[in-house]
Amino acid sequence: MAELLDDDPLADPATGLGDTTQRLLDAAVVLFSDKGFEATRTRDITAQAGLSPAAMYVHFASKEDVLFRLVEHAVANTLTIIEAAVAPHHEPVDRIRALVTAFSILHARSYRRARIAQYESRHLAPGHHEIVAAIRRRIRQAAVAEVRAGIERGVFTVADPRVAVLAMMSLGIDICRWYRPGGEFTPEELGDINADLVLRILRAPGY
Numbered sequence: 001m002a003e004l005l006d007d008d009p010l011a012d013p014a015t016g017l018g019d020t021t022q023r024l025l026d027a028a029v030v031l032f033s034d035k036g037f038e039a040t041r042t043r044d045i046t047a048q049a050g051l052s053p054a055a056m057y058v059h060f061a062s063k064e065d066v067l068f069r070l071v072e073h074a075v076a077n078t079l080t081i082i083e084a085a086v087a088p089h090h091e092p093v094d095r096i097r098a099l100v101t102a103f104s105i106l107h108a109r110s111y112r113r114a115r116i117a118q119y120e121s122r123h124l125a126p127g128h129h130e131i132v133a134a135i136r137r138r139i140r141q142a143a144v145a146e147v148r149a150g151i152e153r154g155v156f157t158v159a160d161p162r163v164a165v166l167a168m169m170s171l172g173i174d175i176c177r178w179y180r181p182g183g184e185f186t187p188e189e190l191g192d193i194n195a196d197l198v199l200r201i202l203r204a205p206g207y
Contacts, residue, residue: 021059023049028066033112037067037120067120068128074110074117075135081106082142092150093204099146100198101191103172107179108187114176140165147202156202168198 027048031040042056042063049055060066085102086095107114121132147161147168158164171194185193199207 018059020049020051020055023051024056024059025066025070028070029112029116032067032070032116032120037063037116037123064123064125064128067116068124068132070113071117071121071124071132072128072135074113075132075139078103078106078117079135079139079142082139086146092146092153092155093199095146096150096198096202096204097195099143100168100172100195101188103169104175104191104194105187107172107175108190111176111179114173118173118176140169143168150202150204156204158202164198164201167201171197 024045027045028040031044031048035044040063043053045063045066046053046055056063056066060069081102082099085098089095089098117132121129124132143165144161147156147158147164150156151158151161156164175190179187179190196207
C-alpha cells in the first residue's frame with residue numbers, strides 16, 4: 001500500500017477512528033488521488049487496505065460516503081488552519097502573508113487529499129456537496145474579509161477584493177495538481193513565493 005506523507009497534517013482524517021475505518025480512508029486517499037473517484041471501485045479500496053470486500057459496507061454506506069468523509073475533513077481542516085495562521089497577527093500584510101503561506105503549504109504537504117477535495121468533490125451527492133460548499137464559502141469569506149480590512153486601512157489598493165481572493169486561492173489550490181515531494185520547491189518555499197505574489201496583486205507597500 002502506498003504511504004501518505006509523514007508530515008501530512010490530514011493523515012488522520014478524524015480523531016478516534018477505528019483502525020479498519022482509518023485503513024479504508026487512507027486507501028481511498030491513494031486511489032482517489034491517483035486514479036480518480038469514478039475509476040476506483042469499492043473492491044479496489046478494500047484490496048488497497050488489505051481487507052475483504054465486505055469490510056467497506058461495515059464502515060461506510062457507499063463509496064460516495066468515503067469521498068464525503070475525506071472532502072469534508074479536508075475543507076474543514078483548511079478553514080481551521082487559516083484561522084489559526086492569521087490569529088497571532090495584527091497588521092494586514094502580516095495576516096495576508098500568514099494566510100497565503102498556510103494555505104499554500106497545506107496544499108503541498110497534503111497534496112493527495114487536497115487534490116481529492118478540489119477535483120473529485122464534483123462526485124458528491126447534492127446534500128454532501130452543499131455541506132462542503134458551505135465550508136468553502138466560509139474560507140472565501142474569511143479571505144475576502146482580510147483583504148477588505150487591508151483596503152479600509154489604506155494598506156491594499158486593489159480595486160475588487162473578491163477578484164483578488166480568487167487569484168489568491170487559485171495560486172494555492174493549483175499546487176496540489178502538480179506538487180510532488182522532493183521536487184524543485186519545498187512547501188515552505190511555495191508558501192513564501194505565493195505570499196509575495198499575492199501581496200503584489202493587492203498592491204501592498206513595498207511589493
